Amino acid sequence: MVTEISLNTICGHTTKIIATKEGKNTHIHIKTTCEKLRKWGTKFDMGTKDLMGGTDTVLARKSAENPLTPTCLVPAAVMNACWLENGMISKNLARGMGKMEIIFDKLE
Incomplete structure (x- = not known):
C-alpha cells in the first residue's frame, strides 16, 4: 500500500510525503521545494x-542535524x-476527513 500526503504551508513551500510499508520498515520519500527539508534527505526509512516518537528516532536525529522552523x-x-x-x-477515517487544517480564526 501507499500513503501520500501533500502540504501547502504558510512558508510558501509545497511538500509531498510518500510512505510505503515494507516488512518492519516504512520507506519515506519527500518531494519538496524547501531547501532546509532537502537537507534531511529525500528518501529514508x-x-x-x-x-x-522520542529523542532517539530518525525524525529526532534529522531535526537535530538540520533543524526546521518550529512551526513546520x-x-x-x-x-x-x-x-x-x-x-x-x-x-478510512483519513479518507473521510480529506484534509486537516490550521485555521487562523482571528489575527489582529
Whole structure:
C-alpha cells in the first residue's frame, strides 16, 4: 500500500510525503521545494521504534542535524503517513476527513 500526503504551508513551500510499508520498515520519500527539508534527505526509512516518537528516532536525529522552523508541519505529516501505513490511524477515517487544517480564526 501507499500513503501520500501533500502540504501547502504558510512558508510558501509545497511538500509531498510518500510512505510505503515494507516488512518492519516504512520507506519515506519527500518531494519538496524547501531547501532546509532537502537537507534531511529525500528518501529514508522509519523503523518500528521510530513510530512512537522520542529523542532517539530518525525524525529526532534529522531535526537535530538540520533543524526546521518550529512551526513546520512536515515532521507531523511524516508521522501521520507512517501511522497510516502501519494501521495505527484508519485510512478510512483519513479518507473521510480529506484534509486537516490550521485555521487562523482571528489575527489582529
